[in-house]
Amino acid sequence: xxxxxxxxxxxxxxxxxxxxxxxxxxxxxxxxxxxxxxxxxxxxxxxxxxxxxxxxxxxxxxxxxxxxxxxxxxxxxxxxxxxxxxxxxxxxxxxxxxxxxxxxxxxxxxxxxxxxxxxxxxxxxxxxxxxxxxxxxxxxxxxxxxxxxxxxxxxxxxxxxxxxxxxxxxxxxxxxxxxxxxxxxxxxxxxxxxxxxxxxxxxxxxxxxxxxxxxxxxxxxxxxxxxxxxxxxxxxxxxxxxxxxxxxxxxxxxxxxxxxxxxxxxxxxxxxxxxxxxxxxxxxxxxxxxxxxxxxxxxxxxxxxxxxxxxxxxxxxxxxxxxxxxxxxxxxxxxxxxxxxxxxxxxxxxxxxxxxxxxxxxxxxxxxxxxxxxxxxxxxxxxxxxxxxxxxxxxxxxxxxxxxxxxxxxxxxxxxxxxxxxxxxxxx
Amino acid sequence: xxxxxxxxxxxxxxxxxxxxxxxxxxxxxxxxxxxxxxxxxxxxxxxxxxxxxxxxxxxxxxxxxxxxxxxxxxxxxxxxxxxxxxxxxxxxxxxxxxxxxxxxxxxxxxxxxxxxxxxxxxxxxxxxxxxxxxxxxxxxxxxxxxxxxxxxxxxxxxxxxxxxxxxxxxxxxxxxxxxxxxxxxxxxxxxxxxxxxxxxxxxxxxxxxxxxxxxxxxx
Numbered sequence: 001x002x003x004x005x006x007x008x009x010x011x012x013x014x015x016x017x018x019x020x021x022x023x024x025x026x027x028x029x030x031x032x033x034x035x036x037x038x039x040x041x042x043x044x045x046x047x048x049x050x051x052x053x054x055x056x057x058x059x060x061x062x063x064x065x066x067x068x069x070x071x072x073x074x075x076x077x078x079x080x081x082x083x084x085x086x087x088x089x090x091x092x093x094x095x096x097x098x099x100x101x102x103x104x105x106x107x108x109x110x111x112x113x114x115x116x117x118x119x120x121x122x123x124x125x126x127x128x129x130x131x132x133x134x135x136x137x138x139x140x141x142x143x144x145x146x147x148x149x150x151x152x153x154x155x156x157x158x159x160x161x162x163x164x165x166x167x168x169x170x171x172x173x174x175x176x177x178x179x180x181x182x183x184x185x186x187x188x189x190x191x192x193x194x195x196x197x198x199x200x201x202x203x204x205x206x207x208x209x210x211x212x213x214x215x216x217x218x219x220x221x222x223x224x225x226x227x228x229x230x231x232x233x234x235x236x237x238x239x240x241x242x243x244x245x246x247x248x249x250x251x252x253x254x255x256x257x258x259x260x261x262x263x264x265x266x267x268x269x270x271x272x273x274x275x276x277x278x279x280x281x282x283x284x285x286x287x288x289x290x291x292x293x294x295x296x297x298x299x300x301x302x303x304x305x306x307x308x309x310x311x312x313x314x315x316x317x318x319x320x321x322x323x324x325x326x327x328x329x330x331x332x333x334x335x336x337x338x339x340x341x342x343x344x345x346x347x348x349x350x351x352x353x354x355x356x357x358x359x360x361x362x363x364x365x366x367x368x369x370x371x372x373x374x375x376x377x378x379x380x381x382x383x384x385x386x387x388x389x390x391x392x393x394x395x396x397x398x399x400x401x402x403x404x405x406x407x408x409x410x411x412x413x414x415x416x417x418x419x420x421x422x423x424x425x426x427x428x
Numbered sequence: 429x430x431x432x433x434x435x436x437x438x439x440x441x442x443x444x445x446x447x448x449x450x451x452x453x454x455x456x457x458x459x460x461x462x463x464x465x466x467x468x469x470x471x472x473x474x475x476x477x478x479x480x481x482x483x484x485x486x487x488x489x490x491x492x493x494x495x496x497x498x499x500x501x502x503x504x505x506x507x508x509x510x511x512x513x514x515x516x517x518x519x520x521x522x523x524x525x526x527x528x529x530x531x532x533x534x535x536x537x538x539x540x541x542x543x544x545x546x547x548x549x550x551x552x553x554x555x556x557x558x559x560x561x562x563x564x565x566x567x568x569x570x571x572x573x574x575x576x577x578x579x580x581x582x583x584x585x586x587x588x589x590x591x592x593x594x595x596x597x598x599x600x601x602x603x604x605x606x607x608x609x610x611x612x613x614x615x616x617x618x619x620x621x622x623x624x625x626x627x628x629x630x631x632x633x634x635x636x637x638x639x640x641x642x643x644x645x646x647x
Contacts, residue, residue, distance in 0.1 A: 067645060068645050108460070420465070422466050
C-alpha cells in the first residue's frame with residue numbers, strides 16, 4: 001500500500017489535556033497575537049516569512065487526533081498559507097483531525113496569529129509571532145535590515161518540544177496547597193450574549209510611561225493596578241444583591257519565569273485573586289493593597305510548584321488514565337465547568353514584548369486577546385504602547401466603559417479600537 | 429482621530445458611535461484596525477426543520493390511526509422506530525462528514541447494530557446475521573481500501589479504520605461456530621476476506637500498524 005509510517009507524534013502536555021474537552025462554540029480556546037506595523041502588509045512576503053518561521057517552529061505543524069484513551073498531536077505535512085482576515089476573531093480552529101491548529105491572517109497593517117490553546121500558550125505563540133515579524137520585515141526591507149540579528153531565543157529544537165510539566169513534576173508526596181477559608185462563591189457575569197458566538201473585541205491603547213507613573217503613584221505594579229481597576233469596574237456593574245459576593249479575577253502565570261524551561265508548548269499556571277468589597281463606595285487604594293497581598297502570597301515558586309505537582313499527579317493517576325476518551329471528555333468538561341465558577345473574569349498580562357532595536361521603527365504595537373465565554377482581558381506592551389484588549393460574548397460594554405473611564409480619569413491618554421459587525425452598531 | 433467627550437477617550441477607525449458608551453463621536457475617522465464583517469446567519473436551517481416537522485407529523489398521525497383502529501396490530505411503533513432510525517443515521521453521517529473513512533466505519537457499525545435490533549424486535553428471522561452484518565462489513569472493507577487507494581491517503585489515515593473493520597469482519601465466525609445462521613455463505617466470505625486482509629496488513633504495513641496502534645492506545 002502507501003509509504004511507511006514515520007510521522008512524529010507527541011502526547012498533550014498537562015495543561016493542554018483540558019482544552020479539547022472544554023472547547024465549545026462559545027469558547028473556542030483560540031487566542032490571537034497581532035502585530036501592527038507602520039505600513040500595509042504584503043501578503044506574498046508574509047507567506048514566505050511563514051514558511052521560514054515554520055522551519056524553526058515545527059511543533060506548529062501538528063494536528064490533533066483522537067486515541068482510545070487520550071488525544072495526541074501528530075505531525076502533518078499540509079502546506080500552510082496566509083489569508084486576509086475576513087472572519088470573526090478567535091473562531092473555532094479544531095474541526096477534525098486534519099484542521100491546522102493555527103492560522104496567520106492579515107488586515108491592513110496587522111499580522112494576526114491565531115492559535116488553538118492545545119498547541120501552545122501565550123509565551124509560545126508570542127515567540128512564533130516575533131520570529132514571523134522578523135522574517136517578514138527582513139524580506140520587505142532587505143537592504144535596511146541586512147545586519148539585523150534574529151529575536152533572542154536560544155533553544156534547540158528538542159528544548160522547544162519539551163513538556164515543561166513532566167520535566168518539573170517533582171513527584172513529591174501530596175503537596176499541601178493553602179486551604180482557602182469558606183468564602184461566598186464569586187460573582188458570575190451574566191446578561192444577553194452576542195448572536196452566533198461572535199466575539200466582541202474592545203482594546204485600549206495607552207502610553208506605557210503614563211501607566212507606569214500611575215502605578216508608581218499607587219505604590220503598585222502595573223498588573224496589580226489594572227487588576228484592581230478591573231475589579232472596581234466589575235463591582236460598578238453589580239446589583240446591590242450581587243455585591244455580597246467577591247469579585248475574583250483569574251490570572252494566568254507564565255511558568256517560564258519560575259522554571260527555566262525553553263519549551264514553546266503550554267507551560268503556564270493560574271492563580272485566582274479575590275476581593276470582597278466592603279459596604280460603601282469602593283476605594284481603589286484598598287483594592288490595590290489587597291491584590292498586592294494576594295499576589296505576594298500566591299506568586300511564589302513554592303506555591304506554583306505545589307500547584308504543578310497537584311495537577312501532574314492527577315494526570316498520573318492510573319484509574320483516570322485507563323478511562324476511554326469519550327468518558328474522559330465528559331468528566332473533564334464537568335470539572336472545567338466547575339472550575340469556571342471559581343472566578344468572575346480573567347486577566348492575562350503577557351508583559352513587555354521585545355524585538356531587535358533595528359526593527360522597532362517598523363512596528364507600531366503588539367496586541368493579544370483570547371476567546372471567552374463571557375468576558376476576559378489581556379494585556380501586552382511594546383516600546384511605549386500598552387494595549388489592553390477586552391474580548392466578550394456579553395453584549396453589554398459597561399465593564400469596559402467603567403474600566404477605560406477610570407484609567408482616563410487617572411490622566412492616562414486612552415485610544416479605543418473595536419471590531420464591528422454590519423448592522424450591529426446600533427444594538428451594542 | 430475621532431473622540432468621545434463623555435468617556436474622554438480617542439477612538440480609532442470609522443465608528444459612528446463610541447464602542448464604550450454608544451454616544452456620538454466627533455472628529456475625522458482613521459483607517460479601521462479590524463475588518464467590518466458581515467453577519468453570517470446559519471443556512472440549511474429550513475430543510476432540517478421541514479424534515480423534522482414531517483417526520484413528527486407522520487409519527488403522530490400513525491399513532492393516532494393505530495389507536496383508533498387497534499385491531500390492525502401495533503404497526504405504528506414500527507413507523508416511529510423507522511423515523512428514529514433515519515434521524516440517528518442522518519446524525520451519524522453528518523457528524524463525521526469531513527472524514528469519509530470514519531463516516532463509513534461508523535455507518536457500518538450502526539447498520540449492523542440497527543439490523544440486529546430490527547430483526548430481534550420483529551420476531552427473529554435471522555436475516556441480520558445471515559446477510560446484513562457480513563455483507564455490510566465486507567462491502568465497507570472493500571470501499572475503505574478503494575477510497576484509500578484512489579485518494580492516495582497516507583497509511584496512518586486509513587489503517588485504524590481498516591483494522592477496526594477487519595476486527596468486526598471476524599465476528600461472523602461466531603455465528604458460524606454457534607450455528608446461529610441459516611445461510612452461512614455470506615459469513616464465510618466475510619471471515620475469509622477479513623483474515624486475508626489482516627494477513628496483508630501484518631505483512632505489508634506491520635511497522636505502520638505498530639506505530640499507529642502505539643499512538644492510538646497510549647496511556
